[in-house]
Amino acid sequence: MGEAPSLYDGSSERRAPADQATVRRTNLGLVLRHLRDHGPRSRARIAQETGLNKATVSSLVAELADRRLVTTGEVDRAGSVGRPGLTVHLDGGCVCGIGVELNVDYAAVLVLDLRGEVLFEKRLALDLPALGAERTLDAVAVLVSDAVAAAAATGARPAGLTVAVAGLVRSVDGVVTLAPNIGWHDVAVLDGLHARLGTDFPIRVENDANLSAIAEWAMGSEARTPDLVYLTGEVGVGGGVIVAGRLLRGAGGLSGEVGHTSLGDPDLVCGCGRRGCWETVVGMAALLRAAADPGDPVGDPARDLEARLSEVAARAEDGDARTLAALHQVGASLGTGAAVLINLFNPRVVILGGYFAVLGRFLMDPLMAELEVRVLGPGVAGARVVLSTLGFSAAVRGGAHVALESVFDDPTLVPVPSLEPAGAGAP
Amino acid sequence: MGEAPSLYDGSSERRAPADQATVRRTNLGLVLRHLRDHGPRSRARIAQETGLNKATVSSLVAELADRRLVTTGEVDRAGSVGRPGLTVHLDGGCVCGIGVELNVDYAAVLVLDLRGEVLFEKRLALDLPALGAERTLDAVAVLVSDAVAAAAATGARPAGLTVAVAGLVRSVDGVVTLAPNIGWHDVAVLDGLHARLGTDFPIRVENDANLSAIAEWAMGSEARTPDLVYLTGEVGVGGGVIVAGRLLRGAGGLSGEVGHTSLGDPDLVCGCGRRGCWETVVGMAALLRAAADPGDPVGDPARDLEARLSEVAARAEDGDARTLAALHQVGASLGTGAAVLINLFNPRVVILGGYFAVLGRFLMDPLMAELEVRVLGPGVAGARVVLSTLGFSAAVRGGAHVALESVFDDPTLVPVPSLEPAGAGAP
Numbered sequence: 001m002g003e004a005p006s007l008y009d010g011s012s013e014r015r016a017p018a019d020q021a022t023v024r025r026t027n028l029g030l031v032l033r034h035l036r037d038h039g040p041r042s043r044a045r046i047a048q049e050t051g052l053n054k055a056t057v058s059s060l061v062a063e064l065a066d067r068r069l070v071t072t073g074e075v076d077r078a079g080s081v082g083r084p085g086l087t088v089h090l091d092g093g094c095v096c097g098i099g100v101e102l103n104v105d106y107a108a109v110l111v112l113d114l115r116g117e118v119l120f121e122k123r124l125a126l127d128l129p130a131l132g133a134e135r136t137l138d139a140v141a142v143l144v145s146d147a148v149a150a151a152a153a154t155g156a157r158p159a160g161l162t163v164a165v166a167g168l169v170r171s172v173d174g175v176v177t178l179a180p181n182i183g184w185h186d187v188a189v190l191d192g193l194h195a196r197l198g199t200d201f202p203i204r205v206e207n208d209a210n211l212s213a214i215a216e217w218a219m220g221s222e223a224r225t226p227d228l229v230y231l232t233g234e235v236g237v238g239g240g241v242i243v244a245g246r247l248l249r250g251a252g253g254l255s256g257e258v259g260h261t262s263l264g265d266p267d268l269v270c271g272c273g274r275r276g277c278w279e280t281v282v283g284m285a286a287l288l289r290a291a292a293d294p295g296d297p298v299g300d301p302a303r304d305l306e307a308r309l310s311e312v313a314a315r316a317e318d319g320d321a322r323t324l325a326a327l328h329q330v331g332a333s334l335g336t337g338a339a340v341l342i343n344l345f346n347p348r349v350v351i352l353g354g355y356f357a358v359l360g361r362f363l364m365d366p367l368m369a370e371l372e373v374r375v376l377g378p379g380v381a382g383a384r385v386v387l388s389t390l391g392f393s394a395a396v397r398g399g400a401h402v403a404l405e406s407v408f409d410d411p412t413l414v415p416v417p418s419l420e421p422a423g424a425g426a427p
Numbered sequence: 428m429g430e431a432p433s434l435y436d437g438s439s440e441r442r443a444p445a446d447q448a449t450v451r452r453t454n455l456g457l458v459l460r461h462l463r464d465h466g467p468r469s470r471a472r473i474a475q476e477t478g479l480n481k482a483t484v485s486s487l488v489a490e491l492a493d494r495r496l497v498t499t500g501e502v503d504r505a506g507s508v509g510r511p512g513l514t515v516h517l518d519g520g521c522v523c524g525i526g527v528e529l530n531v532d533y534a535a536v537l538v539l540d541l542r543g544e545v546l547f548e549k550r551l552a553l554d555l556p557a558l559g560a561e562r563t564l565d566a567v568a569v570l571v572s573d574a575v576a577a578a579a580a581t582g583a584r585p586a587g588l589t590v591a592v593a594g595l596v597r598s599v600d601g602v603v604t605l606a607p608n609i610g611w612h613d614v615a616v617l618d619g620l621h622a623r624l625g626t627d628f629p630i631r632v633e634n635d636a637n638l639s640a641i642a643e644w645a646m647g648s649e650a651r652t653p654d655l656v657y658l659t660g661e662v663g664v665g666g667g668v669i670v671a672g673r674l675l676r677g678a679g680g681l682s683g684e685v686g687h688t689s690l691g692d693p694d695l696v697c698g699c700g701r702r703g704c705w706e707t708v709v710g711m712a713a714l715l716r717a718a719a720d721p722g723d724p725v726g727d728p729a730r731d732l733e734a735r736l737s738e739v740a741a742r743a744e745d746g747d748a749r750t751l752a753a754l755h756q757v758g759a760s761l762g763t764g765a766a767v768l769i770n771l772f773n774p775r776v777v778i779l780g781g782y783f784a785v786l787g788r789f790l791m792d793p794l795m796a797e798l799e800v801r802v803l804g805p806g807v808a809g810a811r812v813v814l815s816t817l818g819f820s821a822a823v824r825g826g827a828h829v830a831l832e833s834v835f836d837d838p839t840l841v842p843v844p845s846l847e848p849a850g851a852g853a854p
Contacts, residue, residue: 168803168804168805177804177805178803178804178805180803226678227677227678239771241771243670243675244673244676246671248670248772249671249773250654250772250773250774250808251653251654251773251774251775251809251810252773252804252808252809253773254773254803254804254808254809255771255772255773256771256773257770257771257773257803257804258770258771260770260801260803261766261767261770261771261801262690262763262766262767262801263689263690263767272803274800274801336689339688339689340688340689340690340767341771343684343685343687343688344666344668344682344683344684344685344688344768344771345675345677345682346676346677346678346679346680346681346682346683346684347677347678348678373701374687374688374689374701376595376605376607376681376684376687376699376701377595377604377605377679377681377684378595378604378605381677381679381681382678382679382681383678
């Protein structure tokens, strides 16, 4: 007992004989990921730990070095059998991934190198609903060009760009079918950016909370937790779910739309036009409406979001009764919905992002009290609730990470530099 | 574009060199599954379709025949290249899987042979809450013994037994931690059955809705739909979810507890002691309370469930206003919760089982009306809602199927028959 009932998982499907080039690409990626996930080590240790033979590892490392994805350095004396070898390091300063986020009142970009180091980061306050889709995409194109230029200055070429949008995304053609709070309907983000950028790297479009969940899984404080629910609170509320180490996408990439589940106040109209969506009681508007009168600067969308949230936090620290009551109410409503997610997904951890993370210390007590009451499994079904450490950059980090994954899937995407400007290619 | 962002999925983990015996077992299972899923065919065709070489397939088929899992029959002329060969058929009359279900007011058993044919089926009306755990397990042991004897009469030995329980199950040690409607708390079902049965086949314990979802995935009308939500309505309401072709289990096997999400009437107390659980408005008690006065025979738990449901259906067919109003209300409440599941999981299909299937034709209109209003994705996010064709046997079928999967994972579990009673083994 103890293991999951086996489902077929395609194992009975036709197995195509793997061709040599595919095996080579897979093994190149295997070595590259191994170095990223476990740190620098000798060829001998890589061979021992991956099960590849030593000659193969040497050949793979040589090719990765040709592609400037690894370098070799000092002698590795750890865990080696026989003569110690030189340590192989992940290098990859020559390649980067770009993540962009489009949210209701801002656009952001972040560039990661292959080691996950931030090369560039920028954030613009933008009123997307007022700007409209075309002018927003113009602004995004400028933002991406800035990022590409900044990366180029460090010698890095983009492996890809992933655009996070707070809405329903049809990933197959990069169309945002519905982004209620932005006011978008069937906006062709992928085509619009291709036309503006004219770039040769692949562009993907994905739901923001899904990308944030991937970022948490890849580089957050709870990284590699196989069953993980991420909740982001901004103007809207989104969810991203990792199930057994994989992003839950659903049949059409429309999963995780927790903000529009009927867990809110049936008398309140949501940005999507429905009544009673959960967003109506836990979105940032709900908090600000309860915490401040109209005209209060914390409610002014033209002001920087983090500054406004700091002001709310400062009032709560000062013991302002209205602010504390509003936070208590949001925390309890957050608990009602989080309990549904825990009952359904049985995650090891629920990660609160966006404004939930910034104000989390005031939300946690009422939230946990609701979970105690509403989760069926004993001890809140073993779920912990934590605040994201990635702040508002989770979605752009996830986007950049996804763009880089293509390199780990196939390192031959990164060309071998050549003395002739054209004609560089794999040997 | 178009494919899921790649998560690591353990590909960077240490790869142990597969030993010969493991490869052999895997390939035996591959051939066996191929025959089950695609029907009888020649060795040449199996080789062509699986990518295994012909000599290997011949050797694998010979071993499967030795273990009486396949037989060879007439000449296969379809799709073959060169000389047509004899057709290999899945046989497997010598082995079976047993599924048992424990629900609030009944216990059931079902035996499947390797081809998925039902060898034996039995159902007892049992008042589990009144009976208590020990006497229930006594009754289950008798039920299983009957099933084993009936299977033995056809020459089939059990490969395993899976017990479906309407409650939270800790699968690692087969303890039902909480079954609110049965009134169980920390009942050691696995140990209790081992002690009573003294059998040599493995026993598993699993949530009933999870096993029903597996049955739908394996043999229902929507079989092999990779993203599928199963909802069962009985005294309680349970959910089982297939995500990308795999059962969603969550971190501790406690996923899918949709019946106890806060989507019900906050004034109604649930069997679990909480208020406002979804079960309070869509469970069978909610329907019967609305449809019939106390004392009405349709509400008598001592009567056969299907007979009572037939009576409700007959009243609805006759246009009984109270019955129709009750069904309309349940259908609408079912829609509220189904909308949450569709917003979260984005399934291709939602399958209604248990009493929802029996009375589904009266529930569907109000249900769909709620989905239209409450699902964010256009066109109900592409989800269809269908009635299960497996009836109340879904959980026992899923249980028997899971028990049989061990044979497909490792056909060498089925011994080669020997002239000497002991000492039979693989060559």
